[in-house]
Amino acid sequence: MEEPSGTKKLGVRALAKMTGYSTGTISRVLNNSALVNKETRRQVLEAIEKAGYTRNPAARALATQRTKTIGAVVPTLAHSIFARFLNAIEQELAGQGYALVIATSGGDADAEERRARELIDLGAEGLILSGAEHNAALLEFLAAGNIPAICTSVCEGQNGLPAIGYDNAALGEKALRFLVTRGHENVCVIHGPAENNDRTQLRIAGVLAGARGAGAEIRLYETSLDVAGGASSAAHIFASQPQPASAILCLSDVLALGVLFEAGRHGIAVPEDLSLMGFDDLDWAAHSVPPLTTIRLPTARMGTNVAKALMGRLDAAKEIETLRLEAEIVERESVADLRNR
Amino acid sequence: MEEPSGTKKLGVRALAKMTGYSTGTISRVLNNSALVNKETRRQVLEAIEKAGYTRNPAARALATQRTKTIGAVVPTLAHSIFARFLNAIEQELAGQGYALVIATSGGDADAEERRARELIDLGAEGLILSGAEHNAALLEFLAAGNIPAICTSVCEGQNGLPAIGYDNAALGEKALRFLVTRGHENVCVIHGPAENNDRTQLRIAGVLAGARGAGAEIRLYETSLDVAGGASSAAHIFASQPQPASAILCLSDVLALGVLFEAGRHGIAVPEDLSLMGFDDLDWAAHSVPPLTTIRLPTARMGTNVAKALMGRLDAAKEIETLRLEAEIVERESVADLRNR
DNA sequence: ATGGTTATTGGAACCGGTTCCATAATTTGA
C-alpha cells in the first residue's frame, strides 16, 4: 500500500545488483573505507542518491555489535538543572555520532532500575545515572552485563561504580562556613525532599558538619523542590517570632527564588534584613534583586566529562575514572557581612 | 579478557541447547507468547535467569523491523519549556515501551536536518520537530523515507506535515487584546530572537495584528531569550523619557522575570507603575511578586498528544492528525486595570 | 477405532549490513 510499484525495500544487495558491484563494495562506500576506487565510490554514491537508499540501523548494529547509543536516567526533566546537564551531554555525544536516550525515574530507585533495564533492552550501550544510591538489582544487572555506567552529581560511586560530579557534603559545609565567616551564626536551611535523594542528604550532612565545626546553629526545613516550596518555607520562617536566623541557606536555587519572592511579599529586605544563599547558580541568579550569592555547580562540565568518559570506554575500552569537579561560591549581593556592623 | 572462561556470548541458540528446547520456543517465551507450555516456560525462564541472558536489541530490531524508538529534535534543552515538553513525551512513551532519543539543533534549520538524519540513522522510527519551518532537504528526506514526523508548538504543519500545538499568532493577538481591555493602549513587547524561530515570528505577527485591530500602539524589543535579555530590554525601556508605555508584554516568561527584577532595581512597582504580562506560565509565575499574569501554554498536554499520535501511527498505522490545543490567559496580579482609575 | 481437532515444539529461512578471505589487476623493485 505504501509502495504501489512492487518495489521491495532496497538494501545493499539491490544496490549491488544495480551498480554491478558487490555488497562488500557497497558497504565499504557506506563506511568511507579507504580501499575503494574513486570512480567506483562515485558511481555507488550516485546510485544510493538516486535510489534514495538509507541503511538499516538495526542490521548495522547487529553486524557491528555497536548501537552508538547511550542512555541516561534522571529523576526528572522538569528541573532545569538536569536539562542543562543533559544538554551538555547531548552536545558532546552528538559530535561523535552518538545518540542520547533519556528516561526519568521520578527519583524512585525501583523505577530507576526498571527504566535502566528498558534502555539497555532498547539498545543503550552505556548508562548515566543520577546520584550514588541505586538498588541492588540494578547494580547486579550492570555488573552481570558488564555495562558501563556512571554515577553523576556525586563524587563517589557505589559498589565500585565510577562517579563524575562534585562533593555535595563538602559543598554543603563550604556554604555554611561561608555564611559563618560573614557573621551568620544562626541560619535556616531549606531543602527539597531528602528521601530517595542522596545528593540532598549529603548536602544536609555537610551543612550539619559545618555547623558543628563552626559553632553555628541551624534549623532544617524540608519542602517540595520548587518555587512554591521555597516560598511556603519562607512564610513559615517569617511567621516565627522572634526571627530565628539572620540568614537562609537554600540547597537549590529554585527554593531561593521562592524565598526571595516571599521576602518581597513581606517587605523583608535582602540582604539588609535577611541574607540568602542558594545552590546551583541558575540562569536568573546573576540578575535577581539582589543578585544571588550561590554555589555554581559545574553542570555543563560534568555533562561533557561524563560523555567523554563513556565514549572512551566504549570506543577505546578505557576505564572510566571517578572524577571530582570543583564548585565555587559565586559571591554576589544577597549575603550581608554582619561583621561590618 | 572480559570473559576469562571461554564463555561466548550466549544467545537463543545456546539457551536452546541448554534447555533442550528449540530457538523458536525460547523466542516464544521471551515474547510471552501464549502458545508455550507452562512447565516449558518455567524451565526456560529459569535457564535465562541462571545464565544471565539478555537479548540482543539489534537482532530483535532487525527481525521485527521495529526499534520502538522515537526521536525529538528541539532547539535546546536549556529552556525549561522544552524540558517540560520532553518530560511529558517521555512519560507517555515509556508507558508503551518506547524510548525517546533527543537531539538539539540550536534553532538552526540545517543543523536540525543533520540531527534528524542522524536520529533516523541511529534507529528512530518517528520524529518530533519544533516549529513549522524546516529546510527543504529535511522535508524531502521525511517524505522519501515515509518517516512519521510531527511539527510541535505550532498548529499548522509545513508541506503536509501534521502539527500538534497551539496557535501562536492567535495567542499573541489574544494577549495584546487582553492588555487593551485593561486600558493599556501603549505597550512594549519584548521577544527573543525572531530569526530562525517561526513561533516567535508568529507571536509577533499576532501581536501586531491585535494592535492594529484594537487601535493600540506597540514597540518591539528583540533580545536574547534569557533573564539577562529581559532585564536589559527593561533597562533600555526604563531609560526612555517619557515612559513609552503603560505595560510590557513579554513573549516568554523568562524575559518577564528579567523585567520584574529590573523593575525592582529601578524602584518601579508592578503593576502600579507598570503592568507586565508573560507567556508560558513557568513554575515561578504563580509565586512572583506580584504573581504574573501570563498565557499558560499546554506544554504537557502537547507532549502527551504528540507521543500518542506517533505511537498510533507506528503501532496501528493511524494517520497523525493536526491538533490545535487551546491556551488560556492566567490572570494574576501583574496587570493593572487602567479603566478603574 | 477413525477422522479431525487442539496444544506444543522443532527448525530453517530470514532480516540487511559488515567483514574476512580469496582472487584479480596493476604497480613497484631489482
Added chain:
DNA sequence: TCAAATTATGGAACCGGTTCCAATAACCAT
C-alpha cells in the same frame, strides 16, 4: 623480465532473534 607488493573487488559467512510452516502428540466426538 619476474617476483613481490599494493590496490580493488567479489562473495560467503555471520551477527542473534523472530516467525512461519511442518510435525508430533494428546485429545475428542462420533
